[in-house]
Amino acid sequence: MSPRELEQQIQQFLDGTLSAEEQDRLTELLLEDADALELYRQHALLDSSLTRLLEGKMSLTDKDNIATLAEERSRFRSLRTTWLAAAAILTVSLITLRFILIANDPPALTFRSVPDTVFKVSPPVGSDHDPDPGTLTVGSSLDISQGTMELVLASGVRSIVQAPVQLTLDSRNQIDLHEGTAWFHVPPGARGFRVTTPELDIVDLGTEFGVLSTPDDFDEVHVFSGMVEARSRRADHKALALTAKQARRSDPTGELKITSLRPSEFLTTLPDELPHLYFSFDGETDGQLEVAGPHPHAAGIEAELISPDPSALLVPSAMGHALKLSGDRDHVVTDWPGFPGTTPRSVAFWLRIPAGTLQADSLPAMVGWGDPTQGMNAKWKVTLAQTEDGHSFPRISFGVERFDGSTILNDGEWHHFVAIYSGRTLARGLPEVAIHIDGRRESLTRNIGSLGNPDQVLAVGTLTNTFKARPLRIGVSVMGLPDSVHGEIDELYIYQGAISEDTIHALISEKP
Amino acid sequence: MEEKQGAQFGGESAFVASLTSHQAAIHAFLTSILPGQSGVDDILQLTNIYLWEHRADFQPGTSFKSWAFTTARWQARAWLTKQKRGDWLIVDDRLAEALSSSFEAASPEEASDSLNALRVCLGKLKESDRLLVMSHYQHEKSLRKCAELFDRTVNSLKVALFRLRAALRRCIVSQLALERTQS
Numbered sequence: 001m002s003p004r005e006l007e008q009q010i011q012q013f014l015d016g017t018l019s020a021e022e023q024d025r026l027t028e029l030l031l032e033d034a035d036a037l038e039l040y041r042q043h044a045l046l047d048s049s050l051t052r053l054l055e056g057k058m059s060l061t062d063k064d065n066i067a068t069l070a071e072e073r074s075r076f077r078s079l080r081t082t083w084l085a086a087a088a089i090l091t092v093s094l095i096t097l098r099f100i101l102i103a104n105d106p107p108a109l110t111f112r113s114v115p116d117t118v119f120k121v122s123p124p125v126g127s128d129h130d131p132d133p134g135t136l137t138v139g140s141s142l143d144i145s146q147g148t149m150e151l152v153l154a155s156g157v158r159s160i161v162q163a164p165v166q167l168t169l170d171s172r173n174q175i176d177l178h179e180g181t182a183w184f185h186v187p188p189g190a191r192g193f194r195v196t197t198p199e200l201d202i203v204d205l206g207t208e209f210g211v212l213s214t215p216d217d218f219d220e221v222h223v224f225s226g227m228v229e230a231r232s233r234r235a236d237h238k239a240l241a242l243t244a245k246q247a248r249r250s251d252p253t254g255e256l257k258i259t260s261l262r263p264s265e266f267l268t269t270l271p272d273e274l275p276h277l278y279f280s281f282d283g284e285t286d287g288q289l290e291v292a293g294p295h296p297h298a299a300g301i302e303a304e305l306i307s308p309d310p311s312a313l314l315v316p317s318a319m320g321h322a323l324k325l326s327g328d329r330d331h332v333v334t335d336w337p338g339f340p341g342t343t344p345r346s347v348a349f350w351l352r353i354p355a356g357t358l359q360a361d362s363l364p365a366m367v368g369w370g371d372p373t374q375g376m377n378a379k380w381k382v383t384l385a386q387t388e389d390g391h392s393f394p395r396i397s398f399g400v401e402r403f404d405g406s407t408i409l410n411d412g413e414w415h416h417f418v419a420i421y422s423g424r425t426l427a428r429g430l431p432e433v434a435i436h437i438d439g440r441r442e443s444l445t446r447n448i449g450s451l452g453n454p455d456q457v458l459a460v461g462t463l464t465n466t467f468k469a470r471p472l473r474i475g476v477s478v479m480g481l482p483d484s485v486h487g488e489i490d491e492l493y494i495y496q497g498a499i500s501e502d503t504i505h506a507l508i509s510e511k512p
Numbered sequence: 513m514e515e516k517q518g519a520q521f522g523g524e525s526a527f528v529a530s531l532t533s534h535q536a537a538i539h540a541f542l543t544s545i546l547p548g549q550s551g552v553d554d555i556l557q558l559t560n561i562y563l564w565e566h567r568a569d570f571q572p573g574t575s576f577k578s579w580a581f582t583t584a585r586w587q588a589r590a591w592l593t594k595q596k597r598g599d600w601l602i603v604d605d606r607l608a609e610a611l612s613s614s615f616e617a618a619s620p621e622e623a624s625d626s627l628n629a630l631r632v633c634l635g636k637l638k639e640s641d642r643l644l645v646m647s648h649y650q651h652e653k654s655l656r657k658c659a660e661l662f663d664r665t666v667n668s669l670k671v672a673l674f675r676l677r678a679a680l681r682r683c684i685v686s687q688l689a690l691e692r693t694q695s
Contacts, residue, residue: 007674007678008674011673011674011677011678013547013548014543014544014547014548015547015548015653016547016548016549016653017548018547027603027604027607030607030610031604031606031607031610037610037611037614038614040544040611041544041611041614041615042681042684042685043677043681044540044541044543044544044547044611045540045543045544045622045623045626046626046630046677046680046681046684047543048536048539048540048542048543048544048552048623049536049540049623049626049627049630050630050645050649050680051539051543051552051649052536052539052627053627053630053631053634053649111635112635112638112639113635113636115636115638117636118690119632119636120632120690121632121635130628130631132631133631133632133634133635134634134635134642424693426693500679500682500683500686501682502675502679502682
């Protein structure tokens with residue numbers, strides 16, 4: 001039985017829709033296979049939680065409610081009377097405004113997110129009651145480490161925020177944006193909506209505007225329509241009234257300096273997926289590849305085919321065309337610096353290496369960017385490692401820290417390759433990475449470079465703004481060595497975030 | 513007598529606290545041994561009543577969870593017998609035993625942590641998907657009712673629900689792992 005069939009049968013079992021014969025077979029399997037039993041247990045836990053949450057059952061963490069059990073136990077002898085109804089307090093979890101069972105006011109803020117968005121909601125300080133799913137209460141905080149969210153305040157303000165984001169809902173019409181990129185549309189009825197960042201205090205006067213707040217750069221406000229009043233929080237300067245097509249940037253003295261308006265930094269609608277770049281390799285114009293995808297920077301990226309005959313690098317494939325590299329200097333160079341630091345990222349593509357072919361000793365990258373300076377972990381490279389007996393297998397390299405999978409890839413067949421860095425650090429300081437080949441997660445071996453110390457882990461942080469840093473390259477090393485990949489690459493996706501297995505399976509269904 | 517009972521468990525409030533903290537786990541355990549059954553909440557009530565009335569029988573130092581689960585299994589059988597339901601609606605004894613061991617081995621906070629993780633994961637779904645899952649459980653898992661509500665075929669709903677519940681399970685596992693690394 002495949003994992004999918006097992007999971008289907010387990011769900012059907014819990015729904016009571018499995019035949020007696022299938023129940024018996026599944027029971028024997030659950031008794032023999034500890035992993036299958038654990039999967040069943042997890043689904044039973046999910047089923048139980050969903051039932052309790054969505055049938056309006058009490059959360060059953062309230063001691064007072066349990067204490068009434070002692071006083072009213074005679075009522076429980078009747079199976080028609082639920083002791084939940086006798087409880088003093090019902091805790092009902094709300095999913096959307098349409099299903100409010102108890103409440104007089106709409107939520108202060110509701111949100112929805114793109115799949116694979118990773119976030120955490122914290123209750124107001126001093127409270128241990130989490131806001132209901134999909135909502136924030138005044139005083140609660142939202143921390144988004146990857147992905148994009150749409151926020152809608154009770155006042156009618158709508159916002160699209162892009163990770164990384166840390167914000168607190170200060171009141172029903174005020175947000176404290178500690179960090180993040182956020183676009184706001186403020187309807188007339190919500191005038192006076194306020195956004196504060198570490199450096200700026202912005203009061204809306206009926207408008208559409210964007211705010212950039214990052215810890216390692218100065219905060220900015222961009223006004224697209226209407227008017228805002230902006231003031232620096234660093235010094236006691238007068239507030240400035242900014243109108244449409246004006247943008248200001250805070251500086252160390254507290255002045256708000258003029259800066260260029262950059263609408264492309266902000267999303268105004270919630271995309272369907274994590275921000276990503278997409279290279280289909282389906283066509284070129286004057287040696288330039290089209291870069292698609294919902295990432296704000298996608299449309300502005302220049303990607304050039306480097307070859308005496310650029311159009312010859314694109315060959316027919318089941319998905320249109322693929323990039324075919326000969327190993328002799330042909331590759332793709334772009335002007336996109338890549339995701340910096342510990343920004344979570346995923347690179348997914350189809351790969352076919354001719355049977356028995358080995359790559360050049362310099363191990364050119366399928367995808368790479370960053371600073372290749374030796375002895376550091378300042379680059380990001382998705383490549384193939386090789387053994388002396390002529391096998392190639394997948395590798396992620398940050399520089400010194402490298403992680404190898406084991407599936408042999410130079411067999412002449414198409415393979416789906418996904419390399420993921422979550423941005424998180426595991427025990428011992430190792431970066432959290434994953435490689436999936438053909439939808440299966442690889443067991444990884446740590447393989448430090450010659451300048452590494454096996455007893456020490458050098459911190460990972462991709463540098464994209466140093467002198468030696470190189471922007472995204474496809475099919476060639478970021479070190480500037482001439483050797484390129486010998487093989488074909490197709491349907492390349494570069495995500496800002498760690499994609500889920502669901503997304504991986506969806507990508508695999510589009511086999512070249 | 514009340515005083516003695518109270519002293520044996522460390523006071524009634526301590527018993528109440530223990531019973532409270534195990535509610536989610538007992539409910540999940542009952543769900544696992546009564547697949548597809550609608551009486552889980554009733555049996556949970558009966559289990560709670562029994563545990564409360566027999567709190568003096570509990571031996572300090574032994575596993576409250578084990579005692580609660582054993583009681584829950586017995587209450588489930590008694591309830592099914594009273595409802596004149598056949599034994600095939602409760603899982604095989606060997607499986608019930610294996611599930612009991614598995615749930616007992618889990619951390620005390622697992623069930624409540626999973627509930628919190630579920631809240632986060634539900635918030636990540638598209639609104640239409642969230643409504644679908646919610647409706648399914650609010651209508652006691654009646655695919656026919658949901659099909660009418662959403663104007664979809666039963667088969668398409670079946671596929672959608674499988675996908676959504678599989679995704680929620682994986683999300684909860686990831687969320688719990690994330691919370692463990694951040695704690």
